[in-house]
Amino acid sequence: MFRRLCISFFLPVPKLKSPVSIQNPIIKKHLRFQQPLSLTPRFFVSNITMNHSHGAPANKAELLRSLEASLGHSFDTNPICPSPDPLIIVISGPSGVGKDAVIKKLRESRDSLHFVVTATSRPMRPGEENGKDYFFVTKEEFLTMVERNELLEYALVYGDYKGIPKKQIREYMAQGYDIVLRVDIQGAQTLRKILGDSAVFVFLVAESEMAMVERLIERKTESRDELLVRIATAREEMKHGKNFDYVVVNAEGKLENAVKLVESIIDAEKAKVRQRTAVI
Numbered sequence: 001m002f003r004r005l006c007i008s009f010f011l012p013v014p015k016l017k018s019p020v021s022i023q024n025p026i027i028k029k030h031l032r033f034q035q036p037l038s039l040t041p042r043f044f045v046s047n048i049t050m051n052h053s054h055g056a057p058a059n060k061a062e063l064l065r066s067l068e069a070s071l072g073h074s075f076d077t078n079p080i081c082p083s084p085d086p087l088i089i090v091i092s093g094p095s096g097v098g099k100d101a102v103i104k105k106l107r108e109s110r111d112s113l114h115f116v117v118t119a120t121s122r123p124m125r126p127g128e129e130n131g132k133d134y135f136f137v138t139k140e141e142f143l144t145m146v147e148r149n150e151l152l153e154y155a156l157v158y159g160d161y162k163g164i165p166k167k168q169i170r171e172y173m174a175q176g177y178d179i180v181l182r183v184d185i186q187g188a189q190t191l192r193k194i195l196g197d198s199a200v201f202v203f204l205v206a207e208s209e210m211a212m213v214e215r216l217i218e219r220k221t222e223s224r225d226e227l228l229v230r231i232a233t234a235r236e237e238m239k240h241g242k243n244f245d246y247v248v249v250n251a252e253g254k255l256e257n258a259v260k261l262v263e264s265i266i267d268a269e270k271a272k273v274r275q276r277t278a279v280i
């Protein structure tokens, strides 16, 4: 019912040239909720004083009341469209494309987003904060969460478990937040199977393989051998781009553009008539 209301709101309403032709099917359709039409519809009869120089009413409030009286009901002040559903945004891409960098900027610019904190069984590194970077749990605690079906998705990454707690997503969605999940490509594939089209999947890429490798080198967090593994993995991962909804190029020195594009994707998704509705 509401969708019909929204759609009809956006339909072009034909300009009525008096006198009204009730033979015109388009006019008939658009006036189907009005009073039965007579050749001289009631709302054409007005005793409101008009400003003759501009054809505008002398008194807006008075004209509103008169229109309401003619239509037989008052105008609705409720929002035409309800608030959009909370959205789940999955951001993924090969290692070193800039997922963390994009998310860091998004965090600064949008406070309507909740960035899910992953649970991990890996030990805390210096400078990391429990509950901010990860939820650090023991392997036993992690496996208990798995048993209790508390994780949306989990994986064993280089000997450590990583998983997405469902409770956190539910709590923030209930408060109206949009949810951002940052996962590797395998994680995105698993989430696609679980969430289908109910979430939006964004594939982040560098402008070229060279740019991506240079970025990884400059980051100085991997050894030469680790770099070789990451590059080989990235080559495989690039083939999965077609399973995503959007691809965003994070070009060298153009981080802001990539962030803006992700923001536009979120805005466009929120304005969709047919919303994605994720149930966790």
Ligand SMILES: Nc1ncnc2c1ncn2[C@@H]1O[C@H](COP(=O)(O)OP(=O)(O)OP(=O)(O)O)[C@@H](O)[C@H]1O
Pocket (backbone or CB within 6 Å): 093, 094, 095, 096, 097, 098, 099, 100, 101, 102, 215, 216, 218, 219, 250, 251, 252, 253, 254, 255
């Ligand atoms: N548009 C850009 N231009 C230049 N440098 C960038 C850009 N985007 C990210 N970087 C830099 O590239 C490096 C890799 O980025 P980041 O750590 O965000 O990648 P990632 O995709 O999260 O990697 P991983 O999956 O391995 O954690 C970082 O040093 C980051 O500051």
